[in-house]
Amino acid sequence: MSVVVLIVVAGSFAVFSSREAGCEAKASLSVMADPAVAPALTAVAGRVNQDEDACLSVIVNTAPSAVSAMALGGDRSAVLPARADAVILDSSLWLDVAARTAARTGAVPPRRFAGVASSPVTFVRAKGTGGDAGSFAWRSPRFSLRLTDPQRDASGMITLVAARGAAGAGEQGQAGFAGMLRGAQPGERGNVAADPESGLTSLRPDENGKVPVLAVPEQALWRRLRAGDALTAVPSAEQVAPLDFPLVMTGKGKDGQARRFLAAVGSPAGAAELAKVGLRAADGRSAAGVSAVTGLGGTAAAAPAPRPEVLFEALEMWQRMHLGTRMLALIDVSGSMNEQVPGSGRTRMAVTAGEVSGGMALLPDDAEVGVWSFSTGMNGRLPYRELSAISRLGGLRDDGTQRAALQRALGGMRAKPDGDTGLYDSVLAAFRSVKAGYRGDMLNFVLVLTDGRNDFEGGIGEGELLAALKKEYDPARPVQVIGMGFGPGVDLGALERVSGATGGAAYQIRDPRQIRELFRRSAALRVCDDPRSCPAG
Template identity: 30%
Template sequence: MGRHSLPDQYGAGGSDPRRRARRRTVAIATVLVLAVAGGTAAAVRGGLLSFGSSCQDDPVRLTLAVSPDLAPALETAAAQARDDDLTSDGRCVAVTVSPRESYKVADALLAGENPGAQVWVPDSEVWLERLSTDGDTADVSTVGHVASTPVGVAMVPTAAKSLGWPEKSYAWLELAGAALRDDSLRLGAADPARSATGLLALTRLSAASAGIEGGDTQAAGMMKALSQRVTDSDGQVLDTLPRDSSGTEQGNPKRNQALVVSEQTAHVYNSAADGEGDGLDFFYPKDGSPRLDYPYTLLTQTGLTTDESRAAIRFMSYLRDARQLRLLERHGFRTSEEDVSDALVSRAGGSSPQPYTKAPVRPASAVALQETLGVWTITVQSARITTVVDASASMSETVPGTGRSRMDVTKAALLQALSTFTAEDEIGLWDFSTKLDGDKDYRVRVPTQRLGDREGAGTQRERLSAAFGGLEPVPDGATGLYDTTLAAYRAATGSYAEGKFNALVVLTDGVNEDPGSISRADLLARLERLADPQRPVPLIMIAVGPDADREEANRIAAATGGSGHEVTDPAQIQTVILKAIVNAASPDRRG
């Protein structure tokens, strides 16, 4: 097989500098620990050291929470480690492997719960990025990667042959487009909110669509179509394939002929299908496959002792032994990016000239992942969102380094955000200052309606685009924040739309400056009375610029079950809105 390695630049790509620095520190420590542990083990086996009893008498016990696809291989490796009397500092290493869906462990860590394991091996760095972007509440350290597997599209043979497999190759958009154009070629995937495979593929689709005219609309359409055929998790997606060998299963529209899965998933399916009919054929997109990379992560916040930490690193070293690498390959995983096994690819349904040896694409950034997941959330569920924009005089101030005012940059960000919504979404616009409409600090610029609705010659989307473009700061206008927030929240809760994600987004670059308004204490009390957990309308309050108060934004939003955010540059508004939508729309977060 040649040199076995999983390149650091792939696993680390897209991480923030703090984590990269932490990994470098851990890597140095790992080398030292492995040198000691390896030398000790060699000395024990060679009889140079004697402990007077079996190392099994007092083992270091470790529980590994492992992605279910990798768990069978690591269970076998753990059993072999016991048979080999694998030791760390003279004590046996007793490893228990607990198959756990990666999103469930991430949810537990974000909630501050103990996942019941000292080591976590999720299927992707995506979950570690989530810990970081959602508050960095978990103390984790990645000390290597166990294996990898590329993500592509597997199809039943009849469907694959109709697309010219294996000679013809496709980019991600072409593959998705082919499946979504033809109802006889149904494409399924796991929910990107719970599946790294689904999220990585969706992010590739979003990135590809961004470079073409009308790409945002095309991507939203694809997401909407794909959302009709998602399963809750990776473990269920294979169950949506036809049961008959012809790949048609006529009369059952719930069955998919194509799936977004990993190479390893296809490998396992085809291995089990031997002698029972045709397996799957695998397309490797020519514009690059993202990888699941299985980071081996120490959960130091669970009270990991020094002995457990050293034993965990020792077991990671054991997994890099030649015998364990062969074990991983038999289970369909890649252990080298430089030397790809043709036999593994063939078993997974790949074949030349499909570009299965193509180098992996660089991992998507945390921002790209978050934006994709935000667009997915609002596309799948549909949304009813009223946006309330500060039009006080301070919005005319220049954003450093841009030459544009806060209002101009805000308008551009809102127009960009608008493009991510579909015709089914309901969006409206208010602006506010002081005494903007008689004695009222606010006015309704565009009532909240479905974007596809048409009145006269234009659609709601066109009316909103014009209204966003027409926003202007009010000369000498102050910030009438409290009265506006209460009025807008009362309107949003009073017009709640069942079956949609309802929210109120308030953008302000300052604090309340209306002396005649209600007090903050009164505002909070009234918001709490209006908020109904059975009909949730989270307030997403975004503090824009150096004069805004993030602490106050948090306090006001929290009264509704929403969230406060701060952006120094209004250009960040779209990303913040999408992130807030993901957090607020997640049923796991809402409890």
């Protein structure tokens, strides 16, 4: 029923029509929220839906932020369980991930509309360990940092980026960060905690006497403490960004509905619902019911957002560290490899083979490695010869393990006195061989070690090689060529162009004895995003 009011003002008439409480048709808003915040939003949506004056109907569904970020970036392999007018992630870093995906797919990159909730990221240890260890610091020898998987968990991603920034710039910074990554999650691949709560339940004293600490959102600590786990937050002066739960609009014409829902979330009743699941309001102020359990008060610090290139450098280095190695070593045995390495009393061939053998000894048993040699006339007209096909180092053969077979092959390598350098044909054949056996759970690459330049008469030229590599390189199944050149006769420019065609890199080392140090110092082929900047001793 309507009430009509007639008002006469200075001879004019104005008619106002007002309705009784309620509305004829409610506006709708569908929300896709990260599981960490979805229960609280569902409760708030229930209040809004029951409020006749709100004239708003809100539906909340849930999807992990990693999946939602892919969908926001236009990746069709990421399927959300329902249509959404708004998506709520647990961290704004996922917006950078989505934007990078959008650059590949041609989608419009998402933009932050507003914050919904927050949860500071804190460092946690098990009670009974490190009671006198003091405050956590990135480079403290008293602590052993643990991370959740930064490719799936925002708190792991936030901590990874913060650690990269703390390591500093240049070679020393990169080496320091590589050291942090190696210590962050020791053991075999697959040993990384998928989420904060599973990581917290697995915290144990470190074998080397250090205190293990895991970086997690306050919400995860709150949950585990309520479950009775013996955990405690570690004081720290390090600045780490909180989870900020950004909302992204995907539906047109829904901004007004979103603002009305956000007003309900930001109300005292909404803040109470957030606190019931261990979260703070968007402004970061501590929630009494949460702080009473975790012991964390104050306002969540707003650390500066990292530049996207810093985020992706850190993520790529992490990925390289935790992917397995699948490598074909292509070793020059041309006549110039018989020249002496100054101060060693040994030939380049002997030193190179010995250093590669020593470097491979540092790789785990699940690494897959093969060895070819190349010069000219190695197998009829072919300039290369397979000494050992790619196989798991710890795998058994009729004559022992693959590792032992490689050591024998390398120990028996001899330079060919009259051999030239059939570099280009050999690189292309090796690239194709690795590509044919590509494994998605490993880094697949050809490691080229040479002291010369291509001089194979009748072989392909540089232009033909580059054209073939660019045509056959598949970014979805990447195989990289990484070149190590040593000696005064090496054509580093050609190595750089060849490796660059596959997204790899080439760099010059002072002498072959640095090869093992490259394996040792940073697992250079796995950790360093750009081998030219890897620490070389």
